[in-house]
Amino acid sequence: xxxxxxxxxxxxxxxxxxxxxxxxxxxxxxxxxxxxxxxxxxxxxxxxxxxxxxxxxxxxxxxxxxxxxxxxxxxxxxxxxxxxxxxxxxxxxxxxxxxxxxxxxxxxxxxxxxxxxxxxxxxxxxxxxxxxxxxxxxxxxxxxxxxxxxxxxxxxxxxxxxxxxxxxxxxxxxxxxxxxxxxxxxxxxxxxxxxxxxxxxxxxxxxxxxxxxx
Numbered sequence: 204x205x206x207x208x209x210x211x212x213x214x215x216x217x218x219x220x221x222x223x224x225x226x227x228x229x230x231x232x233x234x235x236x237x238x239x240x241x242x243x244x245x246x247x248x249x250x251x252x253x254x255x256x257x258x259x260x261x262x263x264x265x266x267x268x269x270x271x272x273x274x275x276x277x278x279x280x281x282x283x284x285x286x287x288x289x290x291x292x293x294x295x296x297x298x299x300x301x302x303x304x305x306x307x308x309x310x311x312x313x314x315x316x317x318x319x320x321x322x323x324x325x326x327x328x329x330x331x332x333x334x335x336x337x338x339x340x341x342x343x344x345x346x347x348x349x350x351x352x353x354x355x356x357x358x359x360x361x362x363x364x365x366x367x368x369x370x371x372x373x374x375x376x377x378x379x380x381x382x383x384x385x386x387x388x389x390x391x392x393x394x395x396x397x398x399x400x401x402x403x404x405x406x407x408x409x410x411x412x413x414x415x416x417x
Contacts, residue, residue, distance in 0.1 A: 212398070212405035215388040217258045219402070220271030220409075221249060221381030226292035227274050228374040232367050233357025240330060242270045243370065246377035247329045247338065251321045253314075261384060266413045275406040279399050288356060295353045296375070297392055300382035302349040309345055316341045335369035342372040346379055 225246050231238035245267040252261045262268055278285055278293075303309055320337055327334045353375060361367050395402065 212401050213409065214258050215385060215390045215394075216272075216275065216402060216405050216409065217262065217265060217268065218381050218385035218388055219390060220265075220268040220275060220406070221246065221262060222271070222293055222296055222378055222385060223274035223278065223289070224268055224271030225374045225378030225381060226289045226296065227270055229292055229355060229371055229378075230286075230288055230357070232370045232374065233355050233362055236361070238370075239270055241267070243374060244329045246381075247334070247373055250317060250338065250377055250380050251324050253317060253321070258384070258388065265409060266416070269410065269413050272406050272410045272413070276403060276410065279395070279403050279406075292353065292378070296378040296382050299346060299349060299353075299379055300386060303346065303379065304383065304386065306349060309349060313341070313345050316345060332366060332369070335366070335373050338373035338376050339369040342376040342379075346376065 224242055228238060228243050228246060232243075245262055248263065249261050255261045259265055265272075274289065276282075278290060303313070320334070320341070323334060323337060355362065355371055362371075
């Protein structure tokens with residue numbers, strides 16, 4: 204294992220990149236005619252990985268989280284043009300995770316529903332409309348009732364489209380999955396402020412590795 208992978212922020216940053224990637228995708232789907240389909244497939248796939256051998260296995264490969272790592276750098280780095288909307292989505296996802304992990308009934312229901320999706324994933328493409336509809340249903344039935352709903356801003360014409368509604372909620376569900384993983388890896392909200400430089404440095408090293416290796 205390389206030196207940068209031994210960094211204690213490496214593992215938790217994989218999950219944080221997952222959170223950030225989901226947040227960016229929500230914005231892309233809601234505001235643009237085009238979105239990163241490969242990045243969305245990676246996020247959706249992570250929902251079905253419930254017994255990974257290691258953190259990387261949740262996402263298949265860290266290279267698939269390049270968008271998420273770029274977002275860590277843009278949101279936590281020294282740039283002045285932070286995206287307030289993405290920050291809000293990330294904060295909302297972290298808040299939802301706290302409510303979810305404190306609700307045993309919701310966790311059990313979520314586990315059961317994801318088991319169904321795992322079986323469906325054997326026969327359906329991750330971005331198939333039926334798969335997205337099923338993930339949308341899980342988010343609506345299990346996650347939304349936990350607290351105040353996340354307000355997604357965007358182009359009304361895009362948000363009225365049913366397929367985009369499915370995609371947005373599927374991305375949010377993937378974001379919740381990533382926040383749960385982040386907590387399991389020792390991530391805490393205060394760490395984002397107190398350890399910002401270390402988080403950014405580790406993310407830079409990982410992104411450089413991705414750009415060099417792939």
